[in-house]
Amino acid sequence: MSPPRTLFDKVWARHEISRDAGGTSLLWVDRHLVHEGSHHAFAKLAERGLKVAAPELTFAVVDHYAPTRERAHIKDPAIRRMVQTLEANAEKHGITCFGLRDPRQGIVHVIGPEQGLTLPGLLVNCGDSHTSTHGALGAIGFGIGATEVAHVLATQTLRQKKPKTMCITVDGALGPGVGAKDIALGWIARLGADGARGHAIEYAGNTIRGLSVEARLTLCNLSIEGGARCGMVAPDDVTLDYLVARPFAPRGALWDRAEQDWLSLASHPDAEFDREVSIDAADIAPTVTWGTSPDEAAPITDHVPDPATAPPEKAARIGAALDYMGLRPGQPLTSIAVDQVFIGSCTNARIEDLRAAAAVLAGRRAKVPGLVSAGSALVKQQAEAEGLDRIFTEAGLEWVAAGCSMCVGMNGDLVEPGKRCASTTNRNFRGRQGRGARTHLMSPAMAAAAAVTGYLTDVRPMLAERSVA
Amino acid sequence: MSGWSTHTGTAVVLPLENVDTDQIIPARFMSTPRSEGYGRFLLHDLAHDAEGAKLPGFALNRHPDASVLVTRRNFGGGSSREAAVYALVDSGIRAVIAPSFGDIFAANAVNNGLLPARVSAEAAEEMITSLGDATAPVRISLTELTITLGDRTLAFDLADTWREKLINGWDDIDLTLQERDANAAFRDAYRAATPWAWPAT
Structure with missing residues (x-):
């Protein structure tokens, strides 16, 4: 019998196409989010005459260079070029693009969950280190570099060595004025900016259960600041209530099946992590x-x-x-x-x-x-x-x-x-x-x-x- | 990308911890096309004063021919920007030696032929002390996983997969495209099992 598995192990396993002798897995990618910074990767694709393998799973958004004022005409030519290049690449490859005039535009890690593009059990990648954010919904989300972005664009897969697992358990009541940002800065100060290097974090405990999805997004977002590969929270009723009826989330009978599947992803109570850390919520200011x-x-x-x-x-x-x-x-x-x-x-x-x-x-x-x-x-x-x-x-x-x-x-x-x-x-x-x-x-x-x-x-x-x- | 097994060059010290990728290349340079070269952006704000003049005391300004950087823990943490690796590679850096690296940086490095060589904190400190402000000839062997600095040879850590990739100059896209049929079969089986994993239309 296989040992009891963690949330991370379960989600990783369902995406593993193959594993080589050196232990590197080839993973199926469910959602690939791209932004203006992806110009290097699209250039690599163009050099080789390759197409985007799964445009229906690829979503583009203007965020890094998005002007926050006077959007009708972007004055800075370099910024204008970055925005136009993304929009042109999206159009060329048939990718949905949330451009500056789209009512759904926003920061990639805000709109993924907001649109229901991010779902429990998925593998979400983006050429941005804060892709760890998406783990708040029970997905594996991690940032990748331009060469890897090109690989995902060309194949909808990624080669990756499986990280170790780490559980950060937070129990107890948070004081007034204390929230997810304080939990995150607190553990990072304690363990160091490289304290979770090489690890996938699961946040557990009754404090985490009591957090809204938005607070969990903040917490998982900051996982990378402690060096973690990703941060995750097991899907629960809070997750389901957040996701239901989001534009890209499943509907009807498919939603019902998805719900059952997602709730089964939680770590087995006897699952072992490579590292465990406990935090008392009452100690956080x-x-x-x-x-x-x-x-x-x-x-x-x-x-x-x-x-x-x-x-x-x-x-x-x-x-x-x-x-x-x-x-x-x-x-x-x-x-x-x-x-x-x-x-x-x-x-x-x-x-x-x-x-x-x-x-x-x-x-x-x-x-x-x-x-x-x-x-x-x-x-x-x-x-x-x-x-x-x-x-x-x-x-x-x-x-x-x-x-x-x-x-x-x-x-x-x-x-x-x-x-x-x-x-x-x-x-x-x-x-x-x-x-x-x-x-x-x-x-x-x-x-x-x-x-x-x-x-x-x-x-x-x-x-x-x-x-x- | 061409592979390599040994490198003979010059080592220089950057005696800092947590050199994040924002420091390796500040964001304002990242809209530049790669074809224009990224070397001039390397560690820009540590290497230049506010007016853009090179600071004569900065190690890489004193030793522009250096090809190996010896530094402290958590080199390349933070942003996933591969431009940080481009800045190093375009400056002629072939290897960075440190006790630890940001995970995404290390993967980006290997994808561009740059070696992230992991050594113990003690070994890094020893090299930092012995090099000081000067440079020294260095030889790195990927086959033996050794660094020879002056008259000392020590081992470094590197995942086997990454070693092979650096030696052979492999490109993952080519490898994966060869497995196109198997990947398509996986996709179809996975979709049949979890149809909700596709975005609703």
């Missing part, structure tokens, strides 16, 4: 990054570390990070003044994220400027129907169209050199938001709190004030 790697994070009540008192092997790295970030050793995190905020990205720009930020900003004024970019055109529409856009603009923030925007700056939404940004994004790398930009990662509620005070701020008292009022 709102968390922010202070350095230039996502693992350089701490609870907002804490201080910037001091290289002088740090372990010797860490001192140089901390010193270099503080130098880049313009911070004093030992200063309280709440004494760090910010120049601007950004609320957006595939990590935190879904409707629940915008509601959380708006709940803090309602009736308050931002002391610093900021940009709010919804994760998709549909999220933007929903937010406007709920009046969230007015809350943001009345607070003094700018409400703009959907795209990757200031998370990666490819569309020209940049943080100026030396400026400090409280950001709901996924990477505080040097230069990520623009050359010399200083990024502090945090949740949407925490970014909203930073906007209100102009400093990194513990959002909890602000939320408590609200519940008293």
Whole structure:
């Protein structure tokens, strides 16, 4: 009898076409999502005169270079060329493209789940590391490079060595103002930016069961920041309620069969993981990054570390990070003044994220400027129907169209050199938001709190004030 | 892509941890067609001042002929951008030696003939100390899985599949297209078993 299997093992097995002597599997890919950055891969295909093998399983979206303002005419010729190249490649190969004028346009990792393209049990690939997001629905989703994108385009398959498995179990009740972003930054700070390298993570435990699909998407999104290949949550009723009636999800009798199948994917209670980590939800506080790697994070009540008192092997790295970030050793995190905020990205720009930020900003004024970019055109529409856009603009923030925007700056939404940004994004790398930009990662509620005070701020008292009022 | 079994060149040190792919190539350069060359973008913002002048103290500016980079843990983490590998390869780098690599970066490297050679943290530190700011002749053998730096030879780790691929210069697309019929048969059986895995139309 075969040993009890994990969710990851089950989904991997059903996609394995063959495995070579070296242990590399050839996998069937269910959904291949492409964006403007896929130009290298399409060029490789053209060089060899190959066609896209399964255009019906390939979906294109304009996101990385998508202008967030004045879309009718893109002024920057390089950006215009990137967008046009994707649209031309999609047309040439018969691929559905969510272009700038499509009401379904948005960030690839927001629209996949939103459209029901991402489903439990699928293998989802995209030339973007945050493809780990899709695992929130019980799919295997991971990012690939341009050569691999070309391989998937040409064959609808991928060669891949099976990663090890890791289970992160979170149990207990999360405190008010604490959410998926804090769980993620917390475990990454504990295990390191390469702490889960070579592993597929499953998030389990009653805290995870209690998370909405959108919160699970945030958590799985950040798996790559801890070095994991992918992150997953077993499909449950929360997953099914989210997916039912999504445009590309199965319907009718097929849905009923799918439901049964998906609920059978959960890890067997006796399944063994290569690594297991437990987290008590009660230990998690709102968390922010202070350095230039996502693992350089701490609870907002804490201080910037001091290289002088740090372990010797860490001192140089901390010193270099503080130098880049313009911070004093030992200063309280709440004494760090910010120049601007950004609320957006595939990590935190879904409707629940915008509601959380708006709940803090309602009736308050931002002391610093900021940009709010919804994760998709549909999220933007929903937010406007709920009046969230007015809350943001009345607070003094700018409400703009959907795209990757200031998370990666490819569309020209940049943080100026030396400026400090409280950001709901996924990477505080040097230069990520623009050359010399200083990024502090945090949740949407925490970014909203930073906007209100102009400093990194513990959002909890602000939320408590609200519940008293 | 042509394969290789041994490389004889020059090693230089980049004594940093967590050199993510955003640092290896900042996003603003990525709309450039590959045919224009990516070498000038390598580690751009570490190698140049704000006005774009080369920083004379930066290792790769002092030693532009270097072909092997010795660095610290988690090299190439973060973004899946293969452009990071293009920047290294187009600068003449043939191997990066480090205690660990970002998973996607390592796969991208092998797909472009660049060796991600994994050594222990102690071995990397030893090389970093012995090289200092200077360079040294280095020889790498993929058949023996060894690095010879000066008078020292040590072993490195590399998955067998990746070793074969680097040596033979194999292209996965050609291999997979040969299995087209088997893959189509798999697809049909899989679709019959799980028809809901196809997008609703």
